[in-house]
Amino acid sequence: MKVLVINSGSSSIKYQLLEMDTEKVLAKGLVERIGIEGSRIIHRKNEEKYVIEKAIKNHEEGLKEVLDLLTSEDYKVISSLNEIDAVGHRVVHGGERFSSSVIIDKDSLDTIEMMSFLAPLHNPANVMGIKAAMELLPNVPQVGVFDTSFHQTMPKTSFLYAIPYEYYEKYKIRRYGFHGTSHKYVSKRAAEILNKDIKTLKIITSHIGNGASIAAVKNGESFDTSMGFTPLEGLVMGTRSGDIDPAIVSFLAQEEGLTTKEVVEILNNKSGVYGITKGFSSDMRDIEDKALEGDKVCRLALDIYEYRIAKYIGAYAAAMNGVDVIVFTAGVGENSPVTREEICEKYLTYLGVKIDKEKNNFKGLERVISTPDSKVEVLVVPTNEELMIARETKELVSTKN
Numbered sequence: 001m002k003v004l005v006i007n008s009g010s011s012s013i014k015y016q017l018l019e020m021d022t023e024k025v026l027a028k029g030l031v032e033r034i035g036i037e038g039s040r041i042i043h044r045k046n047e048e049k050y051v052i053e054k055a056i057k058n059h060e061e062g063l064k065e066v067l068d069l070l071t072s073e074d075y076k077v078i079s080s081l082n083e084i085d086a087v088g089h090r091v092v093h094g095g096e097r098f099s100s101s102v103i104i105d106k107d108s109l110d111t112i113e114m115m116s117f118l119a120p121l122h123n124p125a126n127v128m129g130i131k132a133a134m135e136l137l138p139n140v141p142q143v144g145v146f147d148t149s150f151h152q153t154m155p156k157t158s159f160l161y162a163i164p165y166e167y168y169e170k171y172k173i174r175r176y177g178f179h180g181t182s183h184k185y186v187s188k189r190a191a192e193i194l195n196k197d198i199k200t201l202k203i204i205t206s207h208i209g210n211g212a213s214i215a216a217v218k219n220g221e222s223f224d225t226s227m228g229f230t231p232l233e234g235l236v237m238g239t240r241s242g243d244i245d246p247a248i249v250s251f252l253a254q255e256e257g258l259t260t261k262e263v264v265e266i267l268n269n270k271s272g273v274y275g276i277t278k279g280f281s282s283d284m285r286d287i288e289d290k291a292l293e294g295d296k297v298c299r300l301a302l303d304i305y306e307y308r309i310a311k312y313i314g315a316y317a318a319a320m321n322g323v324d325v326i327v328f329t330a331g332v333g334e335n336s337p338v339t340r341e342e343i344c345e346k347y348l349t350y351l352g353v354k355i356d357k358e359k360n361n362f363k364g365l366e367r368v369i370s371t372p373d374s375k376v377e378v379l380v381v382p383t384n385e386e387l388m389i390a391r392e393t394k395e396l397v398s399t400k401n
């Protein structure tokens with residue numbers, strides 16, 4: 001069975017085509033920097049890597065390029081899209097309606113579309129991906145795998161906000177949490193790498209990419225996480241503010257003559273490191289490069305970004321009454337030794353965290369980066385949301401048939 005996985009992030013599309021009998025990856029790639037300067041596709045087939053520089057304005061354009069690439073003369077891995085047996089889609093917001101993956105029909109697609117206002121940088125791109133795939137592959141089952149599912153185990157103490165209870169009952173306003181597929185995968189992998197039973201561990205997983213969130217994973221289950229009702233809460237991100245005082249929303253609306261919806265758009269699209277650097281960049285590579293060259297504004301943005309991550313790690317160590325393992329993952333977590341080292345050395349030594357600087361100096365591999373005498377094991381685990389989505393897709397499609 002061949003499964004195509006489409007993972008639309010806020011700044012990227014990741015894709016993989018897998019042969020599920022062996023879980024062999026036939027092709028995979030990344031469309032990155034969507035909508036900003038320097039967009040490109042990195043396509044991998046077997047051991048070959050192709051970089052295609054191309055202006056890609058939005059996710060729709062990106063997805064068309066991907067489907068063309070899979071069958072095009074130069075890069076192809078299949079002769080026609082008909083060889084694909086199922087498509088697995090990452091869907092960011094599943095609300096309380098979807099606590100596990102589903103085969104998508106018109107009704108579930110409508111619900112996902114309706115939830116777009118709760119994940120404005122993601123669900124619209126997810127819906128677009130599903131519709132495009134349905135159109136191009138009309139007889140192929142499409143499966144939705146939700147970022148929110150893994151976090152359904154959170155206790156009420158973690159997921160309820162201290163606002164009138166009726167709003168939870170009436171509107172289901174609560175913490176949902178996102179990047180669940182990633183937090184689940186990397187926490188499980190970390191336990192496997194350490195050869196320990198995940199049911200005995202307190203793990204803090206730090207998924208830091210363009211979108212970023214932290215999770216407290218206790219005994220293998222999500223116990224708390226930094227994103228909330230929408231993927232806006234928590235950490236400082238590429239263009240998202242993360243935590244702010246909610247009173248700022250009405251204040252800004254009044255002072256700037258904006259609607260509250262417009263202010264929330266600013267918090268989603270024009271804030272984060274992009275906002276702090278007055279629109280210089282939302283991409284952490286650009287910020288880090290400039291910060292290391294001595295640029296004060298970018299240094300400040302990086303400091304604020306790292307400080308917020310450290311605060312959440314401290315909070316979750318308290319929430320679980322301890323921490324055994326810290327995991328770094330996603331674009332920044334996997335590829336930025338500087339960010340990892342600065343977080344650990346500036347803020348986490350009180351927990352007994354000790355990093356081996358040489359071991360930490362690498363990109364994109366699974367590795368323990370703490371010293372043998374560190375009280376907390378610190379690991380880098382490249383996430384693999386696509387593999388998790390492919391497995392779920394195979395399982396759902398096989399049990400249905």
Ligand SMILES: Nc1ncnc2c1ncn2[C@@H]1O[C@H](COP(=O)(O)OP(=O)(O)O)[C@@H](O)[C@H]1O
Binds near residue numbers: 210238282283288331
């Ligand atoms: N070598 C690197 N150093 C610092 N940041 C990096 C590096 N490589 C990638 N990143 C950052 O990772 C982020 C993208 O992460 P990713 O997890 O792919 O995002 P998303 O899924 O949210 O679109 C970007 O901010 C990018 O700059």
Ligand SMILES: CC(=O)OP(=O)(O)O
Binds near residue numbers: 008009178212
């Ligand atoms: C939920 C979210 O922010 O996802 P991403 O990091 O892929 O943008």
Ligand SMILES: [Mg+2]
Binds near residue numbers: 009010209211
């Ligand atoms: Mg992502």
